[in-house]
Amino acid sequence: MKKMKFKFLSLLLAVLVFSCYTPDDGDHVEPITTYEVIAGEWGLMNLTMVDEFAKRNNIKPNEENLSTLFNFEDFRIRFDVDENNRPTTYEVVGDVPPLFQLKGYWDLNSDFQPTNSSSIVIRLYSDADKTQLKDELHLTSVPRTNRQMELQIIRTTDGTPFVSYKFKLIEEI
Amino acid sequence: MKKIIYTFLFLALLTPSVSNAQEVIGAIKDMWSYPVVYSFDEEVTWYFDLAGTSAVENEDFYIWIWSPSEPDAGNFNSSSDFAKLTYEGDMIWSFTLTPTEYFSRTPEEIRNSDGFWFFLKDKTGTKQTEVTQMKYTDFSAFYDAGEIMKAYPSRPSLNEGVSILFNSNLVEGFENANNVYFHSGLNNWAVPMEYQAWVPERVEKTRTTNLGNGFYKMDLIPSEYYGVEPDFVMENIVFLFVAEDWTAVGPDLILNAAEDIPPPPAEFRFFPLQLSKKDFLGVIRINNERGVNSLHYTVNAGPKVITGEFTGNTTEIKGFIDLVTALKDVENVSEIHVVIEDNNGRVITDTTIPLIPLD
Numbered sequence: 407m408k409k410m411k412f413k414f415l416s417l418l419l420a421v422l423v424f425s426c427y428t429p430d431d432g433d434h435v436e437p438i439t440t441y442e443v444i445a446g447e448w449g450l451m452n453l454t455m456v457d458e459f460a461k462r463n464n465i466k467p468n469e470e471n472l473s474t475l476f477n478f479e480d481f482r483i484r485f486d487v488d489e490n491n492r493p494t495t496y497e498v499v500g501d502v503p504p505l506f507q508l509k510g511y512w513d514l515n516s517d518f519q520p521t522n523s524s525s526i527v528i529r530l531y532s533d534a535d536k537t538q539l540k541d542e543l544h545l546t547s548v549p550r551t552n553r554q555m556e557l558q559i560i561r562t563t564d565g566t567p568f569v570s571y572k573f574k575l576i577e578e579i
Numbered sequence: 580m581k582k583i584i585y586t587f588l589f590l591a592l593l594t595p596s597v598s599n600a601q602e603v604i605g606a607i608k609d610m611w612s613y614p615v616v617y618s619f620d621e622e623v624t625w626y627f628d629l630a631g632t633s634a635v636e637n638e639d640f641y642i643w644i645w646s647p648s649e650p651d652a653g654n655f656n657s658s659s660d661f662a663k664l665t666y667e668g669d670m671i672w673s674f675t676l677t678p679t680e681y682f683s684r685t686p687e688e689i690r691n692s693d694g695f696w697f698f699l700k701d702k703t704g705t706k707q708t709e710v711t712q713m714k715y716t717d718f719s720a721f722y723d724a725g726e727i728m729k730a731y732p733s734r735p736s737l738n739e740g741v742s743i744l745f746n747s748n749l750v751e752g753f754e755n756a757n758n759v760y761f762h763s764g765l766n767n768w769a770v771p772m773e774y775q776a777w778v779p780e781r782v783e784k785t786r787t788t789n790l791g792n793g794f795y796k797m798d799l800i801p802s803e804y805y806g807v808e809p810d811f812v813m814e815n816i817v818f819l820f821v822a823e824d825w826t827a828v829g830p831d832l833i834l835n836a837a838e839d840i841p842p843p844p845a846e847f848r849f850f851p852l853q854l855s856k857k858d859f860l861g862v863i864r865i866n867n868e869r870g871v872n873s874l875h876y877t878v879n880a881g882p883k884v885i886t887g888e889f890t891g892n893t894t895e896i897k898g899f900i901d902l903v904t905a906l907k908d909v910e911n912v913s914e915i916h917v918v919i920e921d922n923n924g925r926v927i928t929d930t931t932i933p934l935i936p937l938d
Binding site for chain 2: 455458459468475503562563568
């Protein structure tokens with residue numbers, strides 16, 4: 407009985423000691439979300455049209471550069487976030503053909519970059535409630551220190567891609 | 580190097596008088612002369628191929644040449660008529676001159692100059708080609724070569740000029756010849772053009788040019804000289820040089836024809852192979868025929884008609900049609916009808932393309 411009382415006291419002491427322990431790792435920081443790295447205005451470096459059907463069947467040419475056509479040299483896209491870094495509106499600046507809806511509301515299919523290889527999708531809506539999904543842009547290259555990213559819009563039929571457009575973008579300063 | 584410096588010096592000197600905005604229409608694609616080889620005191624025609632530049636058919640062009648001399652100096656803003664080129668058709672212009680007369684220089688002075696440096700321009704100098712040089716083939720080495728015959732080029736082509744030189748000093752009996760004639764035929768005499776001393780026209784046609792000192796030259800374009808169709812397959816020219824009235828006869832000679840390499844066939848394609856109404860339609864044509872430099876398109880898509888043109892050159896004409904904007908408010912369109920014509924009005928394609936339904 408005396409031995410059990412000692413064990414209980416020892417356990418209690420240990421609980422008390424460890425419950426008072428606070429790791430010294432500085433202030434608590436929220437992890438950076440993909441919203442934060444995408445937010446801002448992006449200008450076009452390069453626009454490539456890909457013939458996905460030809461590419462799948464090893465037919466060349468299967469890529470064409472459209473960067474200097476249809477005013478795409480003036481293409482810019484702005485992704486807005488609120489004070490909590492939540493996505494709000496987006497808008498394409500520049501008089502370019504509407505390869506996707508040129509303004510509206512946006513969010514991502516995932517707040518953080520997935521650990522598997524599936525790409526992040528930027529979902530474009532026509533309404534603030536984000537119920538009317540209009541287009542999806544695949545984030546195929548995430549901005550890093552070079553502040554460049556790559557978006558791709560893919561045309562599919564019965565789930566099979568046949569054309570895509572790759573926008574290589576750089577953050578406007 | 581000296582030529583390059585000279586050219587830049589000239590351009591620098593030229594700058595004040597030509598500083599008005601000038602359009603450079605591109606490089607001269609090809610140049611040649613007829614006769615192929617010529618003396619500086621002999622009349623020659625230079626040919627300039629402007630296919631691939633933005634020149635248009637039958638446009639007036641003038642030669643602006645400053646070496647060996649500058650015959651039209653001071654008239655850059657209004658070229659003289661004597662510098663005007665002749666349009667030959669098929670985007671080719673020509674200029675005929677006798678170098679010693681045109682440049683007021685002796686053959687020796689021309690030979691020691693930097694060569695024929697020039698560009699082509701419109702009358703008022705608002706547009707011009709890039710600067711270039713007309714190459715000159717110096718055949719003087721033939722005089723000491725100890726060869727009976729030499730041809731430029733050594734393997735002639737049916738529709739291009741050839742110059743054939745003859746050294747009569749190496750053949751007995753030509754010492755006192757008044758004239759020397761070219762007795763010849765195509766493809767082992769299948770198409771003959773004989774020297775017939777009793778037919779004045781034939782005597783005239785087959786007479787060679789006397790270069791002096793026992794040297795003679797024959798200039799001809801096979802298809803014209805022998806009167807065969809441009810698609811005739813020439814294998815060789817067989818010939819002999821003969822003195823007037825057959826008083827002397829040279830050996831049998833032969834020139835094998837150049838290999839006939841046909842130009843690669845034109846290829847047309849759309850890009851991409853499948854598309855929706857929210858895509859661009861690429862129109863691409865490569866290896867275009869001479870004179871084909873633009874494609875006109877008409878696209879019928881439901882209630883919309885989209886027209887336009889793309890320009891390019893013989894290597895490639897390429898452009899993209901914006902279906903994205905044209906069809907953004909058009910519903911229920913499942914196919915487009917596309918007609919493409921070249922600048923000569925020839926239909927390149929007239930086809931219907933289905934529009935793939937999007938998920």
